[in-house]
Amino acid sequence: MPPGKGGKADGPASRSTHEDLAPQPPSGEDRLLRRILDVLPPLAAVEGGAVPRLTLGPGDDAAAFGWPGGGLLLLTTDAAEEGVHFDRRLHPPRAIGRRAVAAAVSDIAAMGGRPAGTLISLVAPPSQESAAVRIAEAAANRARELGAPLAGGNITAGERLGLHVTVAGAIPPGAPLLRRGGAKPGDGLFVTGKLGGAALGLALLRQQVEVRTASLAPEEEALVARHLDPEPRLAAGAALAGAAHAGMDISDGLALDLHRLAAASGVGALIEEPRVPLAGKGARGLEAALFGGEDYELLLAGPRKRVGSAAAAAEIPLIPVGRVTEAREGVRLRRAGGVNEPLPPRGWDSWAGAQRGPSGR
Amino acid sequence: MPPGKGGKADGPASRSTHEDLAPQPPSGEDRLLRRILDVLPPLAAVEGGAVPRLTLGPGDDAAAFGWPGGGLLLLTTDAAEEGVHFDRRLHPPRAIGRRAVAAAVSDIAAMGGRPAGTLISLVAPPSQESAAVRIAEAAANRARELGAPLAGGNITAGERLGLHVTVAGAIPPGAPLLRRGGAKPGDGLFVTGKLGGAALGLALLRQQVEVRTASLAPEEEALVARHLDPEPRLAAGAALAGAAHAGMDISDGLALDLHRLAAASGVGALIEEPRVPLAGKGARGLEAALFGGEDYELLLAGPRKRVGSAAAAAEIPLIPVGRVTEAREGVRLRRAGGVNEPLPPRGWDSWAGAQRGPSGR
Numbered sequence: 001m002p003p004g005k006g007g008k009a010d011g012p013a014s015r016s017t018h019e020d021l022a023p024q025p026p027s028g029e030d031r032l033l034r035r036i037l038d039v040l041p042p043l044a045a046v047e048g049g050a051v052p053r054l055t056l057g058p059g060d061d062a063a064a065f066g067w068p069g070g071g072l073l074l075l076t077t078d079a080a081e082e083g084v085h086f087d088r089r090l091h092p093p094r095a096i097g098r099r100a101v102a103a104a105v106s107d108i109a110a111m112g113g114r115p116a117g118t119l120i121s122l123v124a125p126p127s128q129e130s131a132a133v134r135i136a137e138a139a140a141n142r143a144r145e146l147g148a149p150l151a152g153g154n155i156t157a158g159e160r161l162g163l164h165v166t167v168a169g170a171i172p173p174g175a176p177l178l179r180r181g182g183a184k185p186g187d188g189l190f191v192t193g194k195l196g197g198a199a200l201g202l203a204l205l206r207q208q209v210e211v212r213t214a215s216l217a218p219e220e221e222a223l224v225a226r227h228l229d230p231e232p233r234l235a236a237g238a239a240l241a242g243a244a245h246a247g248m249d250i251s252d253g254l255a256l257d258l259h260r261l262a263a264a265s266g267v268g269a270l271i272e273e274p275r276v277p278l279a280g281k282g283a284r285g286l287e288a289a290l291f292g293g294e295d296y297e298l299l300l301a302g303p304r305k306r307v308g309s310a311a312a313a314a315e316i317p318l319i320p321v322g323r324v325t326e327a328r329e330g331v332r333l334r335r336a337g338g339v340n341e342p343l344p345p346r347g348w349d350s351w352a353g354a355q356r357g358p359s360g361r
Numbered sequence: 362m363p364p365g366k367g368g369k370a371d372g373p374a375s376r377s378t379h380e381d382l383a384p385q386p387p388s389g390e391d392r393l394l395r396r397i398l399d400v401l402p403p404l405a406a407v408e409g410g411a412v413p414r415l416t417l418g419p420g421d422d423a424a425a426f427g428w429p430g431g432g433l434l435l436l437t438t439d440a441a442e443e444g445v446h447f448d449r450r451l452h453p454p455r456a457i458g459r460r461a462v463a464a465a466v467s468d469i470a471a472m473g474g475r476p477a478g479t480l481i482s483l484v485a486p487p488s489q490e491s492a493a494v495r496i497a498e499a500a501a502n503r504a505r506e507l508g509a510p511l512a513g514g515n516i517t518a519g520e521r522l523g524l525h526v527t528v529a530g531a532i533p534p535g536a537p538l539l540r541r542g543g544a545k546p547g548d549g550l551f552v553t554g555k556l557g558g559a560a561l562g563l564a565l566l567r568q569q570v571e572v573r574t575a576s577l578a579p580e581e582e583a584l585v586a587r588h589l590d591p592e593p594r595l596a597a598g599a600a601l602a603g604a605a606h607a608g609m610d611i612s613d614g615l616a617l618d619l620h621r622l623a624a625a626s627g628v629g630a631l632i633e634e635p636r637v638p639l640a641g642k643g644a645r646g647l648e649a650a651l652f653g654g655e656d657y658e659l660l661l662a663g664p665r666k667r668v669g670s671a672a673a674a675a676e677i678p679l680i681p682v683g684r685v686t687e688a689r690e691g692v693r694l695r696r697a698g699g700v701n702e703p704l705p706p707r708g709w710d711s712w713a714g715a716q717r718g719p720s721g722r
Contacts, residue, residue, distance in 0.1 A: 062513065067428055078515055116415070119438040149418070158444075160520060
C-alpha cells in the first residue's frame with residue numbers, strides 16, 4: 001500500500017543472520033499490511049491499449065500506472081483521523097487540512113513525481129459542519145499551493161472528524177521514478193533536512209495547551225510550525241530521482257522508514273549518529289529525529305558523488321547520514337563513540353495504539 | 362465534488378418560477394457542499410507541459426484531467442462509514458468492501474470512462490483487525506473484477522470502521538466524456554435498469570436480521586443481492602457517452618439525482634410514473650425507486666433516436682422514463698392519472714441524518 005502515515009507496506013529488514021541484530025517484530029501497521037497483502041488477488045493481466053495500466057502496486061509511497069500516451073500516473077492516499085492523527089484541542093481546522101494534504105503530496109515527492117490534483121473524502125458529525133467547511137477550505141488552499149488543485153471529493157456524516165486525501169501526480173515521459181527498492185551496499189544515505197522538528201513541535205504544542213505556558217520562544221514556534229504545516233520536498237524528489245538508487249519520505253521516523261527502505265531493497269544500513277541533522281538538542285532531539293515521524297524530509301540512497309552533484313546542481317540541501325550495507329548487517333546506528341548498535345524499527349504507528357516516540361501521541 | 366453516495370455537488374433545480382413548483386430546500390449534503398464550494402480557491406492557471414491538467418473540477422461524478430500525451434484521467438472518491446453506510450449486523454466484511462468499490466467505480470461509468478485502478482483508505486479499531494483484512498480482501502477482489510485493480514492504500518487506527526475508495530479511470534483520446542450538464546429541453550430521459558431494488562433489499566435484510574424471519578423467497582434474495590453487491594454500468598456509460606447529452610449514476614435515488622442533473626444542465630424534467638421500471642411492486646416499489654438510492658443504474662438525457670440507436674447497437678438495455686423540459690417547469694412527476702406534481706429532491710442523505718426513503722436507514 002502506497003500511503004503516508006501508517007500505511008507503508010514493507011516491514012523491517014528480515015535478512016540479518018546475526019543473532020544480536022535479529023529482526024525486530026514489525027510495527028503493528030506493517031504487520032497488518034502484510035496480512036492484507038497476503039490475501040490480495042494477484043494482478044490480472046491487463047490488455048494493453050486505451051487504459052492506463054498498473055505498473056507499480058502496493059509497497060511504495062505511491063502506485064504507478066503507465067499512461068497509454070507516455071509517462072506515469074502516480075496515486076497515493078493518506079488519512080488523518082480525529083483522536084489518532086489530530087486532536088481538536090491542539091489542531092485547528094486549518095492545520096488538519098494543511099497537514100493531511102502535505103502528507104499525501106509528500107508521497108508524490110518521494111517517487112520523484114510532479115503533483116497534479118487532489119481529492120478529499122471528509123467525514124464529520126453534522127454538528128461539526130463549520131469545522132468541516134474550514135478543513136476543506138484549508139485542504140484546498142494547501143493543495144493549490146502545492147500544485148495539486150482540489151479536483152473533487154466526498155463528504156459523509158460520521159461520528160468523528162476524518163480527512164482522507166488522495167493525490168495524483170505524474171512522472172513525465174522519460175523522467176525517472178524513485179522507488180524504495182534499489183539501494184545497493186556502498187551507497188550513501190542522505191536526508192533533505194533536519195529531523196525531529198515535527199515531533200518536538202507537537203510536544204511543545206501539547207505542553208502549551210495543557211499547561212497553558214507563556215508564549216513560546218521563536219525557535220520553539222518554528223518547531224510547532226514544522227508540525228502544523230509541513231513542507232513536502234517536491235523539488236528534491238524530482239531533482240534527485242535520477243541520481244539516487246532508492247528513496248522515500250520520512251513520515252514515521254528515520255528508524256522505521258529506513259527499515260522499510262532496507263527491506264524493500266534487500267540491504268542493511270548504518271546511520272552515523274553524529275551526522276543525523278537534529279531539529280532539537282541533545283538526547284531528546286536525537287530520539288525525536290530517529291523515532292518521531294511527520295518530518296516529511298526525504299531519505300535517499302545512491303552513489304555519493306552522483307547524488308551530491310545532482311543536489312548541488314539543483315541547489316537542494318542534502319545531508320549524508322550513513323551508508324547502505326549488506327543485508328546481513330541489519331539496520332544499525334553508529335554511536336558518537338564508534339559503537340554500532342541495532343536501530344530498532346520503532347516510530348509512529350497508529351495501529352500499535354500510540355507513538356512510542358517522544359511526543360507521546 | 363465528484364463523489365458517490367453523499368457528495369454530489371449540485372443542489373436541486375432552483376429556476377422554477379411557479380409557486381407550486383418552488384424549489385425545495387437542498388438536501389443536507391448538497392447544502393454543505395455548496396458551503397464548501399463557496400470557500401474554495403479559484404483554480405490557478407496551470408502551466409502546460411509535462412503535468413496532467415485539471416479540466417473538470419468539483420460538480421460531476423468524477424474529476425477529469427487532460428493527460429499531456431492525450432486522453433483524460435478520471436478520479437473519484439467515495440466513502441462507507443460504519444453506522445452511516447453500513448451496519449455490522451447486516452453487512453459482512455465482504456459486502457462492505459464490494460459495495461464501496463462498486464459505488465466508486467459507478468462514478469467512472471457515469472462519466473463514460475474505463476476503470477484503471479483503485480486505492481483504499483481503511484479505518485479500523487485495532488480490535489477489528491480480522492474484519493479489516495476481510496474488507497480489504499473483498500475490496501481488492503471486487504476492484505479486480507471491475508478492471509480497476511487495487512494499486513495501493515492506507516490503513517489507520519480509528520474508533521469505527523470506515524472505508525474510503527478512490528478509483529482512477531480514463532477516457533481514451535478522442536472518446537467522449539459524459540457530464541451532468543448538457544441536457545436540453547426535448548431530450549429523452551432514460552435509465553439503464555430497474556430502480557428501488559437496493560433500498561427494498563436493505564429493508565428485507567434488516568427485517569430478516571431483526572425479526573429473524575424465515576428464509577427469503579428467491580425474488581427477495583435478488584433484491585438483497587442488489588443491495589449487497591451492486592453492479593456499476595460500465596458498458597452502458599462507455600457505449601452511450603457519445604450519444605447522450607448528459608448523464609450520471611443514480612446513487613441517491615432517481616428524484617434527488619435528477620434534480621442534480623437538471624440543476625447542472627439548467628433545465629427542468631418530467632418523469633412519467635408508469636414508465637419508471639420498478640424493482641418492487643406498488644406504492645412501496647415506486648417510493649423505493651424514486652427516493653431509495655444505491656441502485657447505481659445510469660440516468661441519461663439525450664436525443665431519443667440517437668441514444669436509442671447507440672443502446673441497441675451495443676445491446677444495452679435502456680428504459681425511457683420521461684423528458685427534459687424548460688427550467689421554469691421544474692422537476693415534475695406525471696402520475697398515472699395524467700396529473701403533474703413536483704418531484705421533491707428527496708433521497709439518501711447522510712448529512713441529514715437518515716434516509717427518508719422506505720428503507721429507514
